[in-house]
Amino acid sequence: MKSKTCFKLFVFVSIFIFKNSYAQLTIKGSIHDSNHDKIYLFEPVCGFFNDKLATPISLVTLNEKNYFEKKIPLENPIMICLKIGLRPIYFFAKPQQTIELKIDLDKFSQQSPNDGIVFLGENSAGNIYFNEFNYMPGKKLGDFENFADDSLKFHANFDFSAIDFGIKKVISHFDELLTNKEITNDFYNGVVPGIRAILVSRETRYLLVNQRQFSFQKAVSIAKLIYEKYPVDTNVIKRSAFGSSIALYYYLTKAAHTSTSHRIPDSSITINGKRLIINGNFVCWLFSPKSVQEILWPISIINMKELFPDDYGKADVAVYLALHPNSPVRGYLKALVDEDNRLAIVNIDSAAYNFISDTSVHTFGGLMKSYFADKNVLVDFWASWCIPCKQEFKYSAAIDSFCAKYKIEKLFISFDFPETKKTMVKDVYLFGLRGYHIMINKALVKDIQQIFYDGQAPSIPRYILVNKSGKVMNVDAARPSGGNELLDQMKNAFLLKE
Numbered sequence: 001m002k003s004k005t006c007f008k009l010f011v012f013v014s015i016f017i018f019k020n021s022y023a024q025l026t027i028k029g030s031i032h033d034s035n036h037d038k039i040y041l042f043e044p045v046c047g048f049f050n051d052k053l054a055t056p057i058s059l060v061t062l063n064e065k066n067y068f069e070k071k072i073p074l075e076n077p078i079m080i081c082l083k084i085g086l087r088p089i090y091f092f093a094k095p096q097q098t099i100e101l102k103i104d105l106d107k108f109s110q111q112s113p114n115d116g117i118v119f120l121g122e123n124s125a126g127n128i129y130f131n132e133f134n135y136m137p138g139k140k141l142g143d144f145e146n147f148a149d150d151s152l153k154f155h156a157n158f159d160f161s162a163i164d165f166g167i168k169k170v171i172s173h174f175d176e177l178l179t180n181k182e183i184t185n186d187f188y189n190g191v192v193p194g195i196r197a198i199l200v201s202r203e204t205r206y207l208l209v210n211q212r213q214f215s216f217q218k219a220v221s222i223a224k225l226i227y228e229k230y231p232v233d234t235n236v237i238k239r240s241a242f243g244s245s246i247a248l249y250y251y252l253t254k255a256a257h258t259s260t261s262h263r264i265p266d267s268s269i270t271i272n273g274k275r276l277i278i279n280g281n282f283v284c285w286l287f288s289p290k291s292v293q294e295i296l297w298p299i300s301i302i303n304m305k306e307l308f309p310d311d312y313g314k315a316d317v318a319v320y321l322a323l324h325p326n327s328p329v330r331g332y333l334k335a336l337v338d339e340d341n342r343l344a345i346v347n348i349d350s351a352a353y354n355f356i357s358d359t360s361v362h363t364f365g366g367l368m369k370s371y372f373a374d375k376n377v378l379v380d381f382w383a384s385w386c387i388p389c390k391q392e393f394k395y396s397a398a399i400d401s402f403c404a405k406y407k408i409e410k411l412f413i414s415f416d417f418p419e420t421k422k423t424m425v426k427d428v429y430l431f432g433l434r435g436y437h438i439m440i441n442k443a444l445v446k447d448i449q450q451i452f453y454d455g456q457a458p459s460i461p462r463y464i465l466v467n468k469s470g471k472v473m474n475v476d477a478a479r480p481s482g483g484n485e486l487l488d489q490m491k492n493a494f495l496l497k498e
Helices: 002-022 124-135 137-151 161-179 185-210 216-229 234-239 243-258 280-287 290-307 314-323 330-338 364-371 387-406 418-430 442-452 485-493
Strands: 024-032 039-042 067-073 078-084 087-093 098-104 117-120 267-271 274-278 353-355 377-382 409-414 435-439 462-466 472-474
Touching: 024 078, 039 067, 078 098, 078 185, 078 234, 087 098, 087 124, 087 185, 117 124, 124 161, 124 185, 161 185, 185 216, 185 234, 185 243, 216 243, 234 243, 234 290, 243 280, 243 290, 267 280, 267 314, 274 280, 274 314, 280 290, 280 314, 290 314, 290 330, 290 387, 314 330, 353 418, 364 442, 377 387, 387 409, 387 485, 418 435, 462 485, 472 485
Parallel strands: 024 098, 353 435, 377 409, 409 435
Antiparallel strands: 024 067, 039 078, 078 087, 098 117, 267 274, 377 462, 462 472
């Protein structure tokens, strides 16, 4: 009897060891980063792609030769994110695989975002290209939107050919890599459906949020037709680096019947006799499966908290936890709740924030002459409603230090509307935007359009370099997220010496 028990125990332990050794991913390589930023390897959460939720275990430690090796559990093929400071690097991974890479962030530039990143072994070309594709996804996806809108007779007669052509154009390089056997079928099937889905979702977002040619409910009906033609797979939502955005737009379409405009109204639920208000930005998650809702709703809260710090927090977390008291991600939300009301406890040096309220400023040149004569200036076009603008603020520390060292003035020109001025001022302090601030007026925005946008509607964020003589030296400088590229551009434009 004893021998049978021992045998059963042996079999159980053997299966356990085999299963855990199989369901593992090994990542190894070298990382050179002169800034010595923290490095995190994000494990999937409950089978979902993750680039937000980190634990102490996620921290990567380099040895004296800048080498590391780390193992994480992995049950299914999925995209993985390695983040060095604020710089994310993505790769496709499968269980029992070893991913090897060599990274030198000092070689990174915004114009060549893959400089300094080398993947070794299987699917290396695909991983390299995906990082190039994903470096500025907003631009690439925006290009697709513009193409679809320009060529699309779809809105009138539901012709999907423009969307089909646009998708094929975007994924064509992955098709070439597959044909040339530079990527595997597993890689293609694990990555490309996510790109296809985010393109489709961006088109539905455009219809629901930006389209003004017809009623909102008409836009909703067209969006539903798009999703009938291009259905969303839950596995794509779970495993794609774009999964949370794909899901957001998809379930937004499902929630849209509750609204007559692109702004989904707040909703409410009653739990244990207590009425809880759900912010309209999170109502869409009520229309998702529990498995999706449980993981992506809190990530959505975290994203909104980062971008609009004073508008989201404790109340939103409370609603989510009321619905999911045993959520596997509840521990990640504590820090977010603790940040509530942080503006009240931050010591603000008001002298570092200068608001220009001069209503006589009607031209860009006049603004430079009146306030920045004999000064080098970094100009930032932004708005409180602009998500990409706010995402760039995360990279401000190195820029602020550089500008202080070389006495470069920072001018933030806000494209806010009069009704969002209070939000704009609040964001200036919340994001620590030290420097000069002015809101556009009709005359100033018209002048800016002519100078920097060929008379077309402005796109933001945008960065301009103006030297001491008032001459514009760079009409479209690199973004702060582009590593040292903006610093190098300022050195050249302003003839700075070490």
